[in-house]
Amino acid sequence: MELSSLRIFKTVAEEGSVTQAAARLNRVQSNVSARLNQLEESLGVTLFNRSGRRMLITAEGSRLLEYADRLLRLADEAQMSVRGEQEPSGQLRIGSMETTAAARLPRVLGAYHRQYPQVDLVLDTGPTDYLIQQVLNHKVDLALVSAPIERPELEQVPVFVEELVLLTDALHGPVEGPADVAQRTLLGFRSGCSYRRRLEWWFADAGVPHARVAEFGTFEAIIGCVAAGMGVAMMPREVLRQRGLGKTVQCHTLPPEVAEVETMMVWRRDIPHHAARDAFIASFAQ
Known part of the structure; x- marks a missing residue:
């Protein structure tokens, strides 16, 4: 197996598409398809199931992908090693x-x-x-x-280290704890966001219910909806300071165990x- 064929195979696996893999590799699509077919023929297995334009990796393909990752990584490390102190590029x-x-x-x-x-x-x-x-x-x-x-x-x-602050609309009163914003909607990024988890934990640890969680794709959208009174959010103070957004919402200081991350x-x-x-x-x- 040639390393170039493994690199093509790995890219198709990552992109799930011959067309997108060809664009990423700066190759013509027919060349990528041909090299992939040659690799499958040499191994005697099907590496992908074709579903329209999508390439769905098979169990055999997944096993090969593990080895391809290791081989290509070792090849890259070998090149860097023999070149010595390589200039970043x-x-x-x-x-x-x-x-x-x-x-x-x-x-x-x-x-x-x-x-x-x-x-x-x-x-x-x-x-x-x-x-x-x-x-x-x-x-x-x-x-x-x-x-x-x-x-x-x-x-x-x-x-x-970031300092997280609780955000409410500009007309909201002081916030000493989760009870002061009980039953409010929590505004945050999609699941998997550590800041959102901290906000949910802050409510749960105090035994205070919240209405629900609304997910957003950008922090600007979150801050805008907080300013409109839609709910509360947790955000690094530095973001508000740099973007000059502190006047559109209120920033409430949180306990160190919650705020410092x-x-x-x-x-x-x-x-x-x-x-x-x-x-x-x-x-x-x-």
Whole structure:
């Protein structure tokens, strides 16, 4: 098996489509299909079931994918090893919580791009649980997520501490605890968001019911709906400060055990060397 064929197979498995895999690999679609057919013929197994334009990986394909990941990773590590101290280049895929991307990353990304203009930066945002899976599935090279992280497959380092605040509409009275916002709708990101879990835990720990949870895709939408009186939310104070949104809502201080949350940078433990990634990690220490 050639590494190039395994790379094509892996990309088709990740994209679920020959067309999308061809675009990602900068190859013509017929070449990708031909190489995939050749690989199946050489192995004597069906790697994908075709359903229209979708490619559904088979059990045999899933087993091969595990080996393809390892072989391609070892090949990349071997190249970096023999080249020695390689200058960061190529693509760096970064995962980040949306609020972190808005409040913390612009300065870091700008400085990194100026220092390493040959690195192509790709940013994927989402909740913590989603981002951890993206790292584990080799979809991103590293991610900024909320602690605690209990995955032995991942290396992790703390990068900063956020202060979370409770948001209510501007006319709401003082908030000393969950009872002061009882039966309010909780506004947050989709399931898997660590900040949303903290807000739900704050209510549950006090034995105070809330009306329901409404999910949103952006923090701007959450803040806008809080300002309109739709419910309450939990958000890093830094986001409100940088975006000048403090006048549209009220920010209520929370107890330290709820408010203080550490943001961690995580990456796969079994990929010890990655020039572009390692330079990005080092940029947070500057």
